[in-house]
Amino acid sequence: MNNGFSLLDVGENYHEKSILIYGDSNDIIKVPFISVIFTIENKNILFDTGPNIDGNYPIMKRFSTKQNKGQKLEEQLKLINLNITDIDLVIVSHLHFDHAGGLKLFRKTGIPVLIQKNEINYAYNPDFFYKEVYYREDFDYEDINYETINGDYEINDKLKVIALYGHTPGTQGLLYKYNNNKMIFTSDAVYTIKNIKPELRRQGFDSCTSMWGESAKKVLLKNRIENYEIYPGHDPEFYLNKKFAPYIYKL
Numbered sequence: 001m002n003n004g005f006s007l008l009d010v011g012e013n014y015h016e017k018s019i020l021i022y023g024d025s026n027d028i029i030k031v032p033f034i035s036v037i038f039t040i041e042n043k044n045i046l047f048d049t050g051p052n053i054d055g056n057y058p059i060m061k062r063f064s065t066k067q068n069k070g071q072k073l074e075e076q077l078k079l080i081n082l083n084i085t086d087i088d089l090v091i092v093s094h095l096h097f098d099h100a101g102g103l104k105l106f107r108k109t110g111i112p113v114l115i116q117k118n119e120i121n122y123a124y125n126p127d128f129f130y131k132e133v134y135y136r137e138d139f140d141y142e143d144i145n146y147e148t149i150n151g152d153y154e155i156n157d158k159l160k161v162i163a164l165y166g167h168t169p170g171t172q173g174l175l176y177k178y179n180n181n182k183m184i185f186t187s188d189a190v191y192t193i194k195n196i197k198p199e200l201r202r203q204g205f206d207s208c209t210s211m212w213g214e215s216a217k218k219v220l221l222k223n224r225i226e227n228y229e230i231y232p233g234h235d236p237e238f239y240l241n242k243k244f245a246p247y248i249y250k251l
């Protein structure tokens with residue numbers, strides 16, 4: 001297979017716009033959940049895993065979380081003819097319920113799951129304001145093959161993990177660079193483009209606003225100086241204009 005990536009539609013929340021952009025309206029909006037599957041040099045690399053809708057966590061009621069059968073991670077992968085066991089590497093941006101719910105699919109597979117060490121540590125004992133978004137049922141399994149890292153990490157000559165702390169203590173994103181293709185997948189380090197352009201606007205939920213600001217500026221510089229296209233975590237408008245699996249963006 002040629003090199004490429006597909007965006008996976010793994011569900012959505014319905015909540016106030018002010019959760020994405022602090023101080024914005026309290027209108028309820030549809031907020032997409034995104035996973036990304038890359039195929040690079042015949043290796044399949046998954047970024048984020050969507051929610052575990054069967055967990056029925058209290059937060060899912062508050063945010064009217066939806067994931068229909070076709071939005072389950074396994075079903076989304078099937079759209080591009082992949083099964084869970086075809087995945088060579090999983091990278092999880094952070095362990096909030098809307099990103100970590102599919103990790104249990106990788107139990108007993110031996111497939112490595114890259115995570116920042118400070119993220120997995122924090123997930124066991126989050127601050128009071130984050131207790132309802134971390135669920136041990138999503139991540140606390142001895143038979144998941146976690147590979148913990150600290151900071152940036154090179155996966156291959158085209159794909160790199162970039163530390164973007166602040167949304168949570170260990171949020172990480174991905175940089176892809178080859179020929180004219182330059183993309184940065186920020187996950188929730190940047191909820192929406194409006195959080196960083198034309199000026200920084202605080203997000204409704206971050207563990208540390210000052211660290212978040214530094215990470216947001218890091219993303220912005222990649223965009224301004226090196227022309228990386230920003231793929232934000234939950235931007236309703238941005239993803240309206242993108243194609244999802246089975247479409248494959250060629251790299």
Ligand SMILES: [Zn+2]
Binds near residue numbers: 096098099188233234
């Ligand atoms: Zn999220």
